[in-house]
Amino acid sequence: MKKHNFSAGPCILPPNVLQEAADAVRELDNSGLSLIEISHRSKPFVAVMDEARALVKELLNVPEGYEVLFLQGGASLGFLTAAYNFHKQGETAAYVNTGTWSKKAIKEAKLLGDVDVIASSESSNFDHIPSFGAINHPSLHITTNNTIFGTQFKSMPSLGEGQVLMADMSSDIFSQELNIADFDLIYAGAQKNMGPAGTVMYIVKTESLGKTGRAIPSYLDLAVHIDKDSMFNTPPVFAVYTSMLTLRWLKNLGGVAEIQKHNEAKAKLMYSEIDRNPLFEGFAQAESRSNMNATFKLSNDELAAKFDEMWNAAGINGLKGHRSIGGYRASMYNALPLESVQVLVDVMKEFERTHG
Amino acid sequence: MKKHNFSAGPCILPPNVLQEAADAVRELDNSGLSLIEISHRSKPFVAVMDEARALVKELLNVPEGYEVLFLQGGASLGFLTAAYNFHKQGETAAYVNTGTWSKKAIKEAKLLGDVDVIASSESSNFDHIPSFGAINHPSLHITTNNTIFGTQFKSMPSLGEGQVLMADMSSDIFSQELNIADFDLIYAGAQKNMGPAGTVMYIVKTESLGKTGRAIPSYLDLAVHIDKDSMFNTPPVFAVYTSMLTLRWLKNLGGVAEIQKHNEAKAKLMYSEIDRNPLFEGFAQAESRSNMNATFKLSNDELAAKFDEMWNAAGINGLKGHRSIGGYRASMYNALPLESVQVLVDVMKEFERTHG
DSSP: OOOEEOOSSSOOOOHHHHHHHHHHHHOSTTSSSOGGGSOTTSHHHHHHHHHHHHHHHHHTTOOTTEEEEEESSHHHHHHHHHHHHHSOTTSEEEEEEOSHHHHHHHHHHHTTSEEEEEEEOGGGTTOSOOOOOOOOSSEEEEESEETTTTEEOSSOOOOOTTOEEEEEOTTTTTSSOOOGGGOSEEEEESTTTTSSTTOEEEEEEGGGSSOSOSOOOGGGOHHHHHHTTTOSSOOOHHHHHHHHHHHHHHHHHTOHHHHHHHHHHHHHHHHHHHHHOTTEEEOSOGGGBOSSEEEEEESSGGGHHHHHHHHHHTTEESOBOOTTTOSEEEEOOTTSOHHHHHHHHHHHHHHHHHHO | OOOEEOOSSSOOOOHHHHHHHHHHHHOSTTSSSOGGGSOTTSHHHHHHHHHHHHHHHHHTTOOTTEEEEEESSHHHHHHHHHHHHHSOTTSEEEEEEOSHHHHHHHHHHHTTSEEEEEEEOGGGTTOSOOOOOOOOSSEEEEESEETTTTEEOSSOOOOOTTOEEEEEOTTTTTSSOOOGGGOSEEEEESTTTTOSTTOEEEEEEGGGSSOSOSOOOGGGOHHHHHHTTTOSSOOOHHHHHHHHHHHHHHHHHTOHHHHHHHHHHHHHHHHHHHHHOTTEEEOSOGGGBOSSEEEEEESSGGGHHHHHHHHHHTTEESOBOOTTTOSEEEEOOTTSOHHHHHHHHHHHHHHHHHHO
16 A cells, blocks of 8 residues: 655655665665675765765755765754854854754754844744844854744845854755855755755855864864865765765756745645644644644544544554644655645545544 | 675675665565655664664673664764763873874864873884783773774773773674673774664763763763663664664674684685785784784785786775775675685785786
8 A cells, every 4th residue: 555654754755766775775786786885985986975965056056165065963963063163152143943953953052152042932832933133143043944843934034244144954955945145054964855864964155164263073073074075984875875866856856946836735735724624723823834844733632543543544654743742743845745645635624524 | 796895894794684774775564665764763663773772782792781872973973972971071081093093083082181192003104003001091092993004902901990991993893702891982883894884883881971070062972862762863764774684694693702703714814815925915913913904915016907907807896905005905894704705815826826
């Protein structure tokens, strides 16, 4: 039976990517060797790393003066890396608090200096993206999409000359067009729209580096990794290879502008049903709703067992909400087909018919 | 044609591990989903992580009071993590310098405090493991095997009560029996004897943690990862799964005592030929020779093109020495069969016959 994979991450990847990744683990391009038993400095793997980095630049129209890295440690190490490379010693960094991931980023930044949380939606349990005015701090950090609460920035902040904008885009990178020139640092764990768990991608404006006045440990120093073309140490070979395959898939599909249309269509279908169906209630405020993660709950919690039985029977996987807010979460990352959203919507309609 | 994979890392893995890992990427246990598209908090993956950690404990006879972690960042982040967790503020840590990896570990440790290099073989280009006497420092760090120069500790230091012993065992973990109780911290990148690149394993004596007097960033804090059962953040799912498969393979083979015999037989065969054959010279001093990486060169460099042609024709892969010492390096990790060493030795004999 076909599965409809709404998992929040690690999440669905395109079927041909899974097939090609499996083939490469068995044997890479008729080489007699597996992808995972060759040197990372061999020609075949250097070509993989180069193509992965080039695809990021091509798909996001990354301008001159930026470098792309594939490293390890996920966004959780990225929180610390971001602060080490951009939080100037003795100055106060601005952070927007939109939930769990922002809070973790703030915690790591505080180890290195003062942090001013300039906006937060914590008082309403992070059900929206808070607004904020002009930024007077040397740097600002945002989390563009919150997977747990289902909120997403609908427009990006624009800072002045010399101010640094950092964004954790782990859960919506490659889902919509971006103006990279607005950012000094973008980082994103691979395991949503880019590939499997095990690598984190950084897009770095190189001229913004080296200005914090602090000694940076080697692994946390983005300049070290740039100097070594993401090969300062042994890279996570399988995760980089599979990310490259996923980026190739996205390019063949028509790129980010095209996938954005798919994502908007999926989100429209999903939220229309949540709003229409009296048996469900959305969690996030309408103007902050994420195109990646739709969060909702039953109007009547006592029907949960019935609803769970129905979506499980339809082959739907990963629909349970995060333990911190409960309810349901339909994660609709790039590789999820519209057809899967339709299956879920049909289950919701059938649930209304039988239990409304 | 069968390949004989002497790559220094990432390196050869058992054929059935490659097959099973490929199968799981295609579909995990008839679940309808790939290993790499399910939640890391799902039952199937939590079982994988638990089994991987349990196999480490079983295979190395890890005593009570130790925890096992699978994290990201390789040993290169391990250098920093080791120092953060065990280098007491205001005290001087002892390090043994046996080459590239030790030097990198020392560099990171110096960011956190004073380091005393108590022994070094740098003056003879790291061709042996230097001896040293009693340690009076609160901690000692060693690199048990040097992949580049082909040297290996033949006995482990034994410290006194309250002194901390840290070891980077990236390139010889699981190759020989160990008395874990001698160590407070062992760490090892997976990509030699344990699995693919993309995860690093830590064995930690828990009562030795929390005594440095410093604030530790979350990702670098081993206590944080222990508290979360290696799931503080999304783990590198594929690398952990494939490491688990490799550890299962080792267990089925008879465990570490059994593989140690294989490794000793391979090393004996290899070094006997290096010593016997007048066309070759070993690099490392005899008493420090590594069972994992045999380094050697031609007595006459002008014959290099001929020798390279011969071993390439025999299906041998990854025999070139590291760029910092040149020559050749036969890496003989756990999964390399004795048969492959015999093929190389036969090529060396044939080379002697035709060019001696």
